[in-house]
Amino acid sequence: MTTREARCSCGQLRVTCEGEPAIVALCHCRECQRRTGSTYGVAAFFPRKAVVVSGAYVDYERPADSGSRVLHHFCPACGSTVLWEPSRRPELMAVAVGAFADPAFPAPQKVVFEQHRHPWAAVALGG
Template sequence: MSKRLASCTCGQLTAEVSGDPVRISICHCLECQRRTGSVFGVQARFPRENVAISGNSTEFVRVGDSGGQAKFHFCPVCGATVFYEIGGHEAFVGVPVGAFADPGFPAPRVSVYEERMHAWVAPPPGAERIP
């Protein structure tokens, strides 16, 4: 079973995952844009039992458009988000794909909140597109 290591910028907070993600998605919502400082967020979801967290994190809870909560865990030293928990999906842990610093990471298969997508962004061919 393959293993990958996600890390904050300073290396204090890590998430080691084993196996393949069950979902890789791009989110174009305005909150993901603000949270990442980019024009979308990219996350991979893994079964909770396949994720080992190490280090200290600070938690920020955000309520989404649907009323559901997301708990973002970020490094209290450098501020980078390393993992998050999505309300209603407790069996999984989300990890921002950029935290893996792996250009070979698989492409997203789902693209959500496309009504807020920047006009020049093009999701990968074949990605399921959810407005």
């Protein structure tokens, strides 16, 4: 079984994920743009039981564009958002794909909130 580790910039907050993600999604919503400082965010959704978190984190909860709530966990030392819990899918945990720092990580299979996509931000979906 595949084991992957995501971590914050300073390395104190780590997330170990067992198995393959249930889905990898690219989100163009404005909140993901603000959270990442980029034009979109990419999340790997894993079953909650497949995710082990180690290290300290601070929480921030916000409404999602979908209308549900999202609870973000970020490193109190470096500020990296590493994982979050979408209330509309309580059985899943979302992990920032960039936190894995793995170019071989599976590509997004789904794109959401394309109405907020920057026109120059082209993306290719994986299989």
